[in-house]
Amino acid sequence: MTANGIAQLSLNQKTLNRYSLPAAVAECVRAGIPAMGLWREPVQQHGVTEAAELVRSNGLRVSSLCRGGFLTTDSPEERAAALRDNRLAIDEAAQLGAPCLVLVVGGLPNGSKDLAGARRRVVDTLAELAPYAERRGVRLALEALHPMYCADRAVLSTLEQALDIADPFPENQVGVVVDTFHVWWDPKLFEQIERAGSRIASFQVCDWLTPLPADVLLGRGMMGDGHIDFPPIREAVRRAGYTGDTEVEIFNDEVWATPADKVVDTMIERYLHLV
């Protein structure tokens, strides 16, 4: 159990997927949750300026903005478009007061089997974005996704790989996400969390369920419903020096079908007892 109650708990907006931004903000206020992880699409739908005003006027911190990335394309046109879109995402993060923009780097380009090439392009494209992000006061947060998404979502598959990519960049430009769902299985997890130190830009939690649901993108479960032992990971992240919020980010049809207040109350209870 964390020492300070829910003072560092953040609700990732995706956990209340079918609710609007104002409804999610209202839920945080009702439950006393002090921070939110925001997603670009619902923020854009609400208007970025209005969204920034909404969270500020309700006294909420923004712990992260999800997400930029998709940097693996081998087409010059798509690459230029991706750079434009990521710069826009960085601007949005700055406007929202989000300390970091989470990057999901993208999978193999359509029809390509060149995994090494896709990984090289992530590094090259990141180098173009990082100075821009720094000028806006936004940190790029590389998110290693579970290896089962390597082909179609993110060729960045482990925390070690994320740190290898981040190494050449100043820490205030490029950090990493530790998301329990994606990294809990990794035999080198604790070694790499220690190595990460102040590179850790975001800490996200949810559980690993079995059997995986038919749509593996929706396998992220409420803490306690799966197999992950959270406290050792949370403690390692704190020991490494991370002082930010713990974001609960759940993609799950059942959770999404549940009323927001029930999801949030369960989330708080599980967070206090299991994380």
Add this chain to the structure above:
Amino acid sequence: MTANGIAQLSLNQKTLNRYSLPAAVAECVRAGIPAMGLWREPVQQHGVTEAAELVRSNGLRVSSLCRGGFLTTDSPEERAAALRDNRLAIDEAAQLGAPCLVLVVGGLPNGSKDLAGARRRVVDTLAELAPYAERRGVRLALEALHPMYCADRAVLSTLEQALDIADPFPENQVGVVVDTFHVWWDPKLFEQIERAGSRIASFQVCDWLTPLPADVLLGRGMMGDGHIDFPPIREAVRRAGYTGDTEVEIFNDEVWATPADKVVDTMIERYLHLV
């Protein structure tokens, strides 16, 4: 394309899942495939002595026996039973002339979240089995399974972890499996294949499909149907010193519904052109 045609191609029996051992043997003979990877259940069904006689009299090599393992239990009774069963599997491998017994180490025990503990027990149990296997002339082949199986099938998740576990054992006691499906995503794959050297006891191929099917155990595809670039992996395995067979092991409902001769002909063609 491999230089020597199908002289080192092995049909893993699972690829023809709904066929009997004699039917699978007959297919190999028809198609000129010189080796088979066998599975314990159909071999036991046929009779181990009779199976050994059947493959030998048809001039086939046995490239591996699948599978022992399930070494993670925290119950003394289940552990004793697992040791008994693995010794039996080693005896069967010896009788069949299989150079190695593939080990799928097992997932978290029911209700347990102690991943580190499960991984420790794999090492402890392996230490009891390895000398027994050596006396029977059978090598134990640790198979790293894709991290998506960590909770429920195998807490052994990367080639690096398999090699770390194998390190203290003599090479003729404990080797490792390189299975493209399980390891293709790994950023350290080529480094670890080189490190593996003569620890490589088995090389298995099949493709990674997207989207993953509803039952993720059946996501293994025919080479060419998915995202894996085989030649660099095959070359790395050869460069590391592996001189054994390449086993094609496919778990896939569509492949299993296809007539054996069509599966085998496709497999040979894909092997010659893509592996």
